[in-house]
Amino acid sequence: MKQSKAKKCTVRFEPSGLKIEIPSGTTLLDTARKAGIYLTSICGGDGYCGKCKVTIDDGQFQARPTTLLTPEEIRENFALACQTKVLSDMTVTVPKFHALQVSQILVDADAHRFSELAGDIREGVFEFDPLVRKLLVEMSPPTVQDHTADHERLYVAIRRQIEAPIMQTGFRILQGLSKILTKTNYKVAVTIGRRGGTTEVIEVEPAGRVKTNLAVAVDLGTTTVVAHLIDLTNVTTLDTEATYNSQINFGEDYIRRIIYAEENNAFDEMQNRIVSDVNNLIVTLAERQKIDLQDITAVVCAGNTAMIHFLLNLDPTRIRKEPYIASVGFMPPIRAAEAGIQINKRGLLYCLPSVAAYVGSDIVAGVLTTRIYTQKGISLFVDIGTNGEVALGNRDWLVCASSSAGPAFEGSGVRHGMRAGAGAIEKLTVLPDRSIEYKTIGDTHPAGICGSGLLDTLAELFVNGIIDRTGRFRTNGDQRLTEGDEGLQFQLVRASNEHHEIVITQADINNLVRSKAGVFAAIRVLMNSTQTKPKDLDVIYIAGGFGNFLNVRQAVTIGMLPDVPPEKIRFVGNTSIAGAKTVLLSREALETAEKIADSMTYFDLMNHPGYMDEFIRAGFLPHTDLSLFPSVKLAAEKV
């Protein structure tokens, strides 16, 4: 096949009909990225995840050989987008399974939870003292007896209301100060922002504007970006919105994205993506609530360290290289406009502090929100996402770690895994007759299995003896167990006219077991290091995108969590945005978050001598050492 480098090809994507012109030789994955079309790609284009399948309807191409497509798929013109180069004008169909959906269910549940959290602040858990507030400031106008300059007159008046030993005011405000004070006869609304130890005058406006002060809390997830619009004058969550992180085209986990950005010098592009996601959320909220973007004076973000780096275009490259260092852990507040976020032009952007390259501000937000740092008893906090971060401690000490066991419980690396969206199986039970009962989100046709469903599946297959303690299928004649393209697979849902068959493969199970083993090994390292026994644990908090019907008992059954009574395990959902919101509403909460981040001892598992052994032991169901799981022992010995 002959190809001319200079040749331009037009690629049309169905069903959207989007067209884009690219040079001949471009891969279909890059073409889709340029067109802004999302294709699932876990490996980021290296050709080994096999997720970026598309069908080529028409046109010439050159494909690298792959074992990740079945002969049947090849017959149906499926191709791996990352391994396929465009050589002519082309039409490509993007299969439905790539489609991103935002689960309104999840967001609504979050919104509900966090309205309650805002309530906490009113009740005095933290003093209500938002990071950016508007004060009604009235001064007596100057007289011949009182010739204090306007700037100092304003400071004196502000300090009569709040403690602000060190104050700053932007130059442009100073230039217009005398005019506005004269015009308003020295009665103004002053917007002040807290910036570390200093208090900044962000805006001086006519007094009537004191009633308008809005802010946005943001959770920057690797997969999902969630924003809550908050009225700071009455501590009300006005509205919430979520979207998928549009960096996802560059890899499903952030390490892939960092590599992609490095190899393609695409740091600006990475920033643009996440910033426009945030801007889109803000604009959507503002339009729906009919508010002016200029009235939003602050944005507070929590997220993993890499996401914060991408948002701010800080150098993230050493996050993925030993010794795994962040550029900035405690990000000082900056103008939101400096990062391209479109709120009031002098509004501030705050990021919660992180602990380390792999324990981000989302975890700090979780510790803040669950308040484990205030308790006498020991709590365990587990965030199951791409990595599985773990924090352990009480009011005297806090330790944390991150396992890099992979995002299997987010549905990645699992044939029919999906996120907690409509049609996701979120609950699954093997009945005594070994038939399978399930519940989908939205009670619609099953499309795949989300985190809580995968947890149920693994536990139910195990306790019902369909898999053994090593996670391997027992070949006991069950007709649902067949040999598939990737080895043995078990049919969970039969195909119908409305939906395809849903199976779980041996590879899926291996991935899930690896994931839970990573989490449990991290927990063990922290507990061993602090001489904490399971009975010492007062409570285990599970955060993450599992959906709302997480059967916490099953997390113990598979050996992901220590064996504690089920009532000690609590699913707390998205604590990242909860923490962002708490901080937004209280400077004391931000200071507390800083203290938490500062005081947490980080365990680098990659370099921890005991971690590998713990990981191998946890690679069984529930564990090699059954004495650690007395409540599971019977079931384990039975299977």
Add this chain to the structure above:
Amino acid sequence: MKQSKAKKCTVRFEPSGLKIEIPSGTTLLDTARKAGIYLTSICGGDGYCGKCKVTIDDGQFQARPTTLLTPEEIRENFALACQTKVLSDMTVTVPKFHALQVSQILVDADAHRFSELAGDIREGVFEFDPLVRKLLVEMSPPTVQDHTADHERLYVAIRRQIEAPIMQTGFRILQGLSKILTKTNYKVAVTIGRRGGTTEVIEVEPAGRVKTNLAVAVDLGTTTVVAHLIDLTNVTTLDTEATYNSQINFGEDYIRRIIYAEENNAFDEMQNRIVSDVNNLIVTLAERQKIDLQDITAVVCAGNTAMIHFLLNLDPTRIRKEPYIASVGFMPPIRAAEAGIQINKRGLLYCLPSVAAYVGSDIVAGVLTTRIYTQKGISLFVDIGTNGEVALGNRDWLVCASSSAGPAFEGSGVRHGMRAGAGAIEKLTVLPDRSIEYKTIGDTHPAGICGSGLLDTLAELFVNGIIDRTGRFRTNGDQRLTEGDEGLQFQLVRASNEHHEIVITQADINNLVRSKAGVFAAIRVLMNSTQTKPKDLDVIYIAGGFGNFLNVRQAVTIGMLPDVPPEKIRFVGNTSIAGAKTVLLSREALETAEKIADSMTYFDLMNHPGYMDEFIRAGFLPHTDLSLFPSVKLAAEKV
């Protein structure tokens, strides 16, 4: 005469040959301003000072009638530029007396004095701790045991060297931080600036750059702008330069300039003028010393309140309206680039604090430099410039006031008055035979009389009986006393082939007496209010542009200063730039300046019940009450 509004006229100015096209009907003063040609204009274009004389060589014009030109001048084609509208192409000659000259003599003397001041700092008057400094910062690179983020690692290392509880770093620095730290293996030169209670990281560079750190101290005078280039690494004044304030075209005093800016919405233009004056000085210094502007990290300015407002484009309009209020008294540091000053793009601009609209940071600088705030005994500080500001006090209390008596001692409102430049008579004596001996700056042909010369003239005319105690000429047959265009005038220097005649007129004397009366009345109000007697004064400091041969004794003779022994009076020159430099070299000095500005009690003489009476009494030579001037009494009674 018919005129078309749309018609364009070309005006050529001789001897420069500069040409400019303007619409028909534009005044010659505005035309000169647009062409950037300086014409003396005290009244700012209102037609009553008569200083903006030019000769019209060719072309049609329309002139308003004036009494300020003699019939002879009118025959010689003189016109008042502000009262003359251009109606056709025109050629105009700008007489030499408009020419601005910067006295290198003055600047050199300043430079000398302030090199000594820098010495003070080394000797521990103030701790050497420049507002912007470069630190050599060495960190141990991160390891798997030490995963502190780069930003926090840097802060820890900086705090090992200096006290900096609250630190800030610009966003762009943070974005590049990891790259520079990796490249330099964590050994860098860090430029830090003090901004109030916070310490800002301004730049992070390779370690070798620690040896380069320059700054500029500036005195923003209404008439003259002076800049000193300082090497902060070894506390050396490398070079000095001065220029005339190019706002001078809009009025010789700053009140005129504020009015002009208000009437013509010319605030931006005012800022541009003073900023480009400062930039020109900096560029001149940098070129001469072969340094890179990027190596200048700070500029520190002192000046009167209006000049600081013009420089920063703060609203100055209420400085001139009761109750006479500044926009900003304590200006926070900003980026110099924000004000248009061309140094390092992140370099800082500091302004010393002011006390009130009419007691600016130049006076605070004077109090700082003379150290009267540290003394047990009482000192008096007098700055004779456009206004004549006065400060009085000791280590327990400080009071200050400003008299608006006019800039007669700067040569304004005096026929042959001029600034302390080449050819200025700076010393004048009436010999026993009533002949006159004088000395000019540069020992060249006399061109006019500067401040110290005017002081001598007034005192010598008085003690020799040529004028009486009311300041009026005695008509005793001296042939040098003649009737001129403005009444009686006394010839000081006869015309020769090389120079014109130099006279002093009755109007000149009246202006000088008014000026000294304003200063003395201000001193009296402060002394009366604090119950300070002349004998309580330990020392009187006189600052200002008098030249270097000020006969301080004469200042007592005419009744401008209280009658103290001459050895108690010290001429201290330009204390404004001395203070700017002191502050630049020591944060403690800036804090001290702030304390001085904060603690000084300001007396608003415009609204002080006793001021007018004192002013009238001081309108005599030396005063109505001779008991206040025992040392002058004899001379006074004789005349």
